[in-house]
């Protein structure tokens with residue numbers, strides 16, 4: 173329970189999806205909350221919905237009945253901003269339109285006390301630009317919640333260029349009073365969470381563009397091998413391709429067409445065709461029958477006469493030999509499939525670099541644990557006989573197998589290296605501290621680990637090798653390693669190690 177010093181009067185402008193969640197969060201935490209919406213009666217409807225949510229939580233034993241009663245009594249609805257005159261903080265969650273937001277902030281300045289903080293929940297506008305229309309921009313900040321607000325336990329606190337440091341400190345304390353984790357973020361495109369989340373989407377789309385495999389296979393490999401809760405195409409269907417497509421374009425433009433964020437030309441035709449995802453019944457997947465095609469192809473029989481040679485340098489040579497069983501040979505024979513495990517390059521490059529016959533070479537991803545899911549990649553010349561031998565061998569045991577076309581870095585190496593690299597660049601630019609960045613990604617994106625910690629688990633030097641391989645094979649500057657990552661990899665330091673202080 174909050175004491176009277178901690179209890180604040182919070183105004184929420186906009187009683188839509190986000191406003192309702194924000195009202196619920198602060199009321200449940202013990203603050204007084206005034207809710208305002210421009211549509212008459214909308215604020216009242218929102219409070220009724222929040223009250224019903226409290227009833228549900230009480231019935232499920234997730235909220236104390238007394239706390240629900242107090243929270244309900246602490247909420248009030250208004251059809252006019254004048255109702256916010258005693259607020260110490262006002263959070264704006266209205267339509268994403270700069271001029272409408274600036275008008276509301278101008279009106280609020282004339283209504284709220286001089287020391288009250290004005291915060292915006294904008295996802296894509298610059299906090300500094302909203303603040304620039306105010307007489308006292310130093311008290312304006314971003315407070316970026318995620319949907320659904322009560323369940324997504326992270327809030328970005330964004331300092332505009334003129335925001336006073338004590339405003340950020342007060343907002344962090346206030347967020348902490350709700351039980352959510354406050355992340356301090358610079359006023360940069362996508363702040364932290366939406367910036368760090370670019371890698372999964374853009375790289376997934378790039379892999380699909382290159383016809384490496386289907387979107388279903390990309391999602392499956394990233395779920396089973398890398399541990400993402402959802403693959404990029406499942407996520408795009410959840411958020412809506414129309415919404416995500418706009419965000420992809422906006423972040424790319426706001427970062428002055430940075431190649432790392434280059435959107436995919438696969439997206440606009442699908443938006444135009446109305447394939448928006450779950451909300452339109454069809455996106456990358458069909459939702460009408462609540463069913464999604466997700467079964468892998470059955471493994472072929474092991475071809476007669478073929479033997480299996482495994483590159484002795486392969487990181488999983490022993491395990492692969494065990495899988496090959498009686499087919500394994502120590503010296504490659506004329507009819508051997510040649511198994512290699514490259515980092516960051518395609519199977520063709522791996523075969524040529526090792527002086528192997530590309531028609532018989534198959535590459536197996538060394539990154540994912542072999543007992544969960546196995547990804548194998550052919551060169552541009554691999555014959556079906558050797559493809560089938562590799563597939564049949566990898567399918568022995570319980571793990572599934574995904575066979576992909578030639579591509580540098582398979583699926584997991586490529587996506588994870590890009591995710592780590594983008595995070596390293598966020599750290600390099602000081603958009604968030606390393607601790608805040610790690611928690612923001614874990615809580616805001618639901619990744620199994622923070623991106624820099626994930627990079628440490630793979631090995632910084634290995635991530636660097638993968639990125640250098642990707643850049644070498646594709647010639648695409650999107651894969652250039654962030655200096656933060658390259659330096660730490662070369663020095664044998666953790667990616668989580670901050671820059672040393674420049675003076676005492």
Ligand SMILES: NC(=O)c1ccc[n+]([C@@H]2O[C@H](COP(=O)([O-])OP(=O)(O)OC[C@H]3O[C@@H](n4cnc5c(N)ncnc54)[C@H](O)[C@@H]3O)[C@@H](O)[C@H]2O)c1
Nearest residue numbers: 186187188189190191209210265266267268293294295319
């Ligand atoms: N929906 C999300 O997942 C999400 C996540 C993070 C941030 N945001 C941001 O939060 C803000 C609100 O998004 P939302 O999804 O809740 O929108 P919404 O459309 O669900 O709700 C907006 C509400 O604001 C009201 N409104 C519009 N203009 C107003 C005005 N001048 N004064 C008072 N009320 C006004 C509308 O009547 C509506 O009830 C946007 O800036 C959006 O970018 C949204």
